Amino acid sequence: MxxxxxxxxxxxxxxxxxxxxxxxxxAEEGTFKIGGIGPVTGAAAAYGSAVMNGAQIAVDxxxxxxxxxxxxxxxxxxxxxxxxxxxxNAYNTLKDWGMQMLLGSVTSAPCIAVEAEAVNDNMxxxxxxxxxxxxxxxxxxxxxxxxxxxxxxESAKFIGENGLATKVAVIYDSSDVYSSGIxxxxxxxxxxxxxxxxxxxxxxxxxxxxxxxxxxKAKDSGxxxxxxxxxxxxxxxxxxxxxxxxxxxxxxxxxxxxxxxSVEGFDTSLAEGVMLLTPFSASAEDxxxxxFVTKYQDLYGEVPNQFAADAYxxxxxxxxxxxxxxxxxxxxxxxxxxxxxxxxxxxxxxGITGTQITxxxxxxxxxxxxxxxxxxxxxxxx
Amino acid sequence: MITYAIVIAAFVIMQILRGTxxxxxxxxxxxxxxxxxxxxxxxxNLVVGISGELSLGHAGFMCVGAFASAFFTKCAQNAIxxxxxxxxxxxxxxxxxxxxxxxxxxxxxxxxxxxxLAIVTLAFGEIIKNVINVFYIGRDVNGIHISMKDKFSxxxxxxxxxxxxxxxxxTGIPKDSSFVVGFILILITLFIxxxxxxxxxxxxxxxxxxxxIAASSIGINITKYKLMAFTxxxxxxxxxxxxxxxxxxTLQASKFNFNTSILVLVFVVLGGIGNIRGSVIAAVVLxxxxxxxxxxxxxxxxxxxxxxxxxxxxxxxxKALEWRERYLGxxxxxxxxxxx
Numbered sequence: 001m002x003x004x005x006x007x008x009x010x011x012x013x014x015x016x017x018x019x020x021x022x023x024x025x026x027a028e029e030g031t032f033k034i035g036g037i038g039p040v041t042g043a044a045a046a047y048g049s050a051v052m053n054g055a056q057i058a059v060d061x062x063x064x065x066x067x068x069x070x071x072x073x074x075x076x077x078x079x080x081x082x083x084x085x086x087x088x089n090a091y092n093t094l095k096d097w098g099m100q101m102l103l104g105s106v107t108s109a110p111c112i113a114v115e116a117e118a119v120n121d122n123m124x125x126x127x128x129x130x131x132x133x134x135x136x137x138x139x140x141x142x143x144x145x146x147x148x149x150x151x152x153x154e155s156a157k158f159i160g161e162n163g164l165a166t167k168v169a170v171i172y173d174s175s176d177v178y179s180s181g182i183x184x185x186x187x188x189x190x191x192x193x194x195x196x197x198x199x200x201x202x203x204x205x206x207x208x209x210x211x212x213x214x215x216x217k218a219k220d221s222g223x224x225x226x227x228x229x230x231x232x233x234x235x236x237x238x239x240x241x242x243x244x245x246x247x248x249x250x251x252x253x254x255x256x257x258x259x260x261x262s263v264e265g266f267d268t269s270l271a272e273g274v275m276l277l278t279p280f281s282a283s284a285e286d287x288x289x290x291x292f293v294t295k296y297q298d299l300y301g302e303v304p305n306q307f308a309a310d311a312y313x314x315x316x317x318x319x320x321x322x323x324x325x326x327x328x329x330x331x332x333x334x335x336x337x338x339x340x341x342x343x344x345x346x347x348x349x350x351g352i353t354g355t356q357i358t359x360x361x362x363x364x365x366x367x368x369x370x371x372x373x374x375x376x377x378x379x380x381x382x
Numbered sequence: 383m384i385t386y387a388i389v390i391a392a393f394v395i396m397q398i399l400r401g402t403x404x405x406x407x408x409x410x411x412x413x414x415x416x417x418x419x420x421x422x423x424x425x426x427n428l429v430v431g432i433s434g435e436l437s438l439g440h441a442g443f444m445c446v447g448a449f450a451s452a453f454f455t456k457c458a459q460n461a462i463x464x465x466x467x468x469x470x471x472x473x474x475x476x477x478x479x480x481x482x483x484x485x486x487x488x489x490x491x492x493x494x495x496x497x498x499l500a501i502v503t504l505a506f507g508e509i510i511k512n513v514i515n516v517f518y519i520g521r522d523v524n525g526i527h528i529s530m531k532d533k534f535s536x537x538x539x540x541x542x543x544x545x546x547x548x549x550x551x552x553t554g555i556p557k558d559s560s561f562v563v564g565f566i567l568i569l570i571t572l573f574i575x576x577x578x579x580x581x582x583x584x585x586x587x588x589x590x591x592x593x594x595i596a597a598s599s600i601g602i603n604i605t606k607y608k609l610m611a612f613t614x615x616x617x618x619x620x621x622x623x624x625x626x627x628x629x630x631x632t633l634q635a636s637k638f639n640f641n642t643s644i645l646v647l648v649f650v651v652l653g654g655i656g657n658i659r660g661s662v663i664a665a666v667v668l669x670x671x672x673x674x675x676x677x678x679x680x681x682x683x684x685x686x687x688x689x690x691x692x693x694x695x696x697x698x699x700x701k702a703l704e705w706r707e708r709y710l711g712x713x714x715x716x717x718x719x720x721x722x
Contacts (some may be wrong), residue, residue, distance in 0.1 A: 041683060078676065083637065084630050085415055089673050092411035109632050112553055116631030117411075134553050134632075174532070175515060175549040175636065184533055202532075204515070204549070205636070 030329050032068060034059070034318065035094035036077040036311075037087055037114060038106030044082035047307045051106045051128050052077040053300050054308030057292065058315035068322045071329035073315070080105060084113035091117055100333045101126070101340065103314050106307070108132035108148075108177045115141050124337040126318060128310035132177050136363040140337050142344050143363055144310045144317065144353065145279060148178060151254050152185025152229065154369040155277055159225065160193030164250060164275075167198045169223035171214045171238065173230045174202035182229035182254055198223050203234075211238050215247055225250040232260040239270040255279060259305040261377060274374045279353035280309035281372055281379040289352045306353070313351035320347045385572060385659040392666075393565045400561075412670055414629045417564025418622045419669045421571045423649035423661040425618030430647070431656030432579055433611035434591030435492070436500040439507030440619055440646050443480045445638035447620025448627035449514055451476035452552045455628065456545050457521070459556065469558040473567070473624040480620020481613050483510070488612040492605065507643055514635040519546040551634035552627075559629040567625060568662075571618050575658055578614060587611050652693055 036055055038048030059075040067073060076097055080087035087110030094102065101124040105111040111130030118125045119138030127135050131148045135141065146154070159165060170186065173179035183200070190197050199221040201214035215238065218226050226249050228235050235257055242248070253260075253276035260271050282293050282303045292312055296304040304312075318340075324347050325339035349357045354367035372379040396413065399405040422444060429437045451472035462468040491502050518529045522542030529535040533547065546552055578584045587607045589597040598604050627633045649668055653660030671689065675682035696702050 040680070079682075084632050084634075085626075085637075088411055088630065089408060089415075090676075092406070092408040093673070093676050095407040109551075109634055112632040113630045116557065132550075137554075177550045177634075180532075180548065180550065187534060200532075206512075 030071045031074045032071050032329050033098050033100045034075050035099035035102045037080050037090045037104035039082035040079040042081040044107055048106045050305055050307035051311040054311035055103055055315050057295055058312045062319055068319050080110050082107050084110045087114050088117055100336050105130055108135055111135040122334040122337045124340045126314050128314040129307050132181055141363050142359055144314045148181030149185035152182040153189040156186050156189035156193050158371055160195055165225035166195050167223050168195050168225045168227055169199040169218035169221055170227045171201050175204035179230040208234050211241050215242050219247045223249055225252055227252045229254045231256040235260055236263045236266045243270050255306050262303055268377045271374050277369050277371050278306055280306040283378045292352055309353050313353045316351055317349050320349055389568055413561040414559050414564050416666050416669045417568055418626045419665040420568050420662050421622040422619055422646045423665040424571050424575050424658055425615045426646050427650045427661045428575055428611050428615040430650050433587050433608055437503040438500050438643050439503035441638040441642035442507035442510035443616040443619035444623035445510055446483050447476035447480040447623030448633055450479035451624035452555045452627040452633050465558050473621055476620040476624030477617045481617035484613040484616025488609045492608045511635045511638055515549045517546055518548050520544045553632045555631055559625050564625055567621055
């Protein structure tokens with residue numbers, strides 16, 4: 001028995017050493033290798049899958065149209081299960097594959113961990129949807145979406161400038177980086193705006209099915225508008241429970257609210273009149289959005305959300321930057337990173353998540369927020 | 383001795399491979415997490431295998447160690463610029479804080495037995511996680527501010543820096559962990575664990591495991607010895623937590639949930655309860671396996687689960703044992719004789 005275990009142990013050890021030995025990645029002629037990291041399994045899988053699908057559509061389109069600077073694109077999505085440790089593993093896997101630039105990570109905390117690695121390697125990182133400020137702390141990192149503080153600040157400004165309400169209640173998820181990050185900025189900006197926060201109630205990931213306490217407090221405080229900086233799944237429950245207690249304030253959401261109309265079993269009439277800031281609306285009339293939405297529906301059978309749109313734009317932004325920099329596929333990751341860092345600040349990009357987007361040296365996108373209102377079960381621009 | 387030899391041999395092989403550049407970045411990145419899980423598995427084996435108590439809250443102690451050490455590093459980053467000294471202190475602090483908590487939790491909890499103990503340790507693991515989630519700690523020119531509500535109740539100056547931001551945890555931890563440090567910590571862990579097991583105290587602990595009444599009838603202080611095993615185990619877990627937190631730039635309490643505790647328990651059970659060497663090997667294999675299976679894309683978690691089941695059956699099922707005796711036994715006996 002003991003002997004057997006030892007032999008098995010030795011055999012396994014040998015196998016692991018063998019697998020650990022690096023196989024030098026064969027540099028293929030004429031392909032840009034783009035890595036993607038995001039949660040394809042686990043609790044956040046919906047976001048990661050959307051990003052990977054959106055990015056793949058963009059890559060296929062670009063390749064059909066002849067690629068970038070004469071080179072084809074290759075996209076390799078890796079799963080990180082929304083875990084910082086796994087995300088770094090995925091990053092290392094992609095490095096072994098020969099990645100030249102990275103689209104990811106999708107979620108904030110893993111993105112922070114990956115960025116710490118990427119900045120050491122001088123690997124170009126463009127996160128489609130990592131919203132925490134620290135996600136792009138290095139000069140090698142840029143982002144497609146708004147950061148958490150930017151969204152909170154823009155929301156507060158929008159409510160204040162349009163005089164939507166004077167008494168505002170906030171319900172947020174204190175266990176979520178995204179939600180509490182937005183709330184922090186919202187509260188800071190609210191001090192400069194002509195409205196007052198009369199209640200701020202939090203919930204955590206462990207208690208996100210019953211909102212009756214928070215809603216009751218918001219109702220008792222006399223709030224005219226309730227700000228909901230979190231994702232659509234929880235929001236759908238909030239709307240249902242608020243309807244059950246005859247509480248009908250104005251609702252204001254953020255980009256995570258996008259997707260509320262496609263929640264299964266949700267009575268979309270409850271979401272009538274909900275306002276949200278979102279970079280992307282699947283019902284927008286412009287040609288680019290329509291073609292993307294149609295393709296996405298054909299391939300994956302659902303309406304794309306903002307994650308898919310951010311990723312789709314992300315790939316096109318990489319394309320624009322690569323063309324601006326005149327990068328070629330035989331450059332190594334570090335050289336491409338240096339070229340792209342400069343190019344990102346020179347390009348102006350028009351996509352489906354915003355027009356006339358530019359980037360500063362800090363990596364934040366500069367674009368106008370879009371506010372929409374749900375009318376008759378569809379988005380209407382405000 | 384063989385255990386030490388295996389670890390040292392693995393370390394030497396890895397160092398040679400790294401030195402000559404023959405190692406993939408994936409595996410290089412996995413080295414520190416492997417060290418972390420090896421330490422965790424060995425430390426949990428002290429409680430589950432040697433002391434015979436089923437603990438489901440091991441991730442909680444890791445969590446405490448991780449946060450205590452990362453918090454210290456953030457505070458002392460300017461005061462102690464030498465990363466080696468700072469990291470050594472951080473590890474020590476992680477271990478000590480986890481040990482103190484181990485004593486505090488151990489005193490009430492170890493009076494329970496069996497299923498009750500499992501449930502209570504599980505609850506404590508979750509409590510630790512949730513307690514850390516409500517703390518907001520910041521630092522500015524006036525000193526350190528602590529709040530349990532939100533960031534704004536700290537009332538910090540504009541240049542204040544958040545050290546611990548509630549559920550968002552700690553970010554910007556310098557990467558001090560390395561394979562060498564991990565290797566040294568594994569050796570320390572093995573040294574402590576193996577010496578404890580073979581010592582007089584270790585025999586007392588095992589006696590309690592095997593027959594509590596008989597042990598107490600010959601005058602063994604049950605609470606003392608159980609508490610000893612539990613505390614040493616949590617100190618080692620705290621050490622592993624320190625290694626873990628200094629490997630990634632970000633640290634969140636949500637990572638240290640029930641699943642992480644179970645994961646470590648799986649290492650222990652698969653490696654063989656009470657078998658330290660088995661824990662080491664199981665931790666290495668099962669940490670690396672899901673990453674090495676990445677090539678299978680969506681199927682990898684399915685395959686991982688199947689491998690777990692197959693390994694478990696192969697190790698423990700009576701029929702499998704019989705089969706192994708019959709077909710493999712001869713071969714190994716022969717080779718063993720030749721070896722002698």
